[in-house]
Amino acid sequence: xxxxxxxxxxxxxxxxxxxxxxxxxxxxxxxxxxxxxxxxxxxxxxxxxxxxxxxxxxxxxxxxxxxxxxxxxxxxxxxxxxxxxxxxxxxxxxxxxxxxxx
Numbered sequence: 001x002x003x004x005x006x007x008x009x010x011x012x013x014x015x016x017x018x019x020x021x022x023x024x025x026x027x028x029x030x031x032x033x034x035x036x037x038x039x040x041x042x043x044x045x046x047x048x049x050x051x052x053x054x055x056x057x058x059x060x061x062x063x064x065x066x067x068x069x070x071x072x073x074x075x076x077x078x079x080x081x082x083x084x085x086x087x088x089x090x091x092x093x094x095x096x097x098x099x100x101x102x
Contacts, residue, residue: 009096013081013089014052017072018097020065028063030056033074048075051083055090062094065101 008017021029032052034045052073063069073090 007100009093009100010076011089011092013075013077013085014093015074015076016093016097017074018101019070020067020101021070022067026068028060028065028069028071030060031070031072032056033072035075038078039080044080048080051086052090054083055087058087059090059094062091062098064098069101 007019008015010016030053032049034048036045039045039048052075056073
């Protein structure tokens with residue numbers, strides 16, 4: 001459902017699909033996606049997901065949406081980048097997301 005609406009923000013490392021929800025959750029819901037075609041080893045995919053989760057955990061207070069959001073964080077880069085680059089990307093995308101949802 002999130003992919004059908006095609007509401008997303010992106011940069012060179014990460015793409016964030018989002019959708020407002022009318023359901024009862026009081027907080028935002030996150031999912032993290034890394035393509036198996038790009039990263040064949042499960043250890044690589046799991047490491048990238050851990051890095052993305054940590055970056056989102058540190059930056060999620062930045063989201064100022066009035067309604068709860070469903071958010072999919074998709075990794076787009078072709079190689080594993082550092083945690084600092086992922087954090088910068090998440091910071092930038094959340095600021096763009098705030099402009100889009102408000």
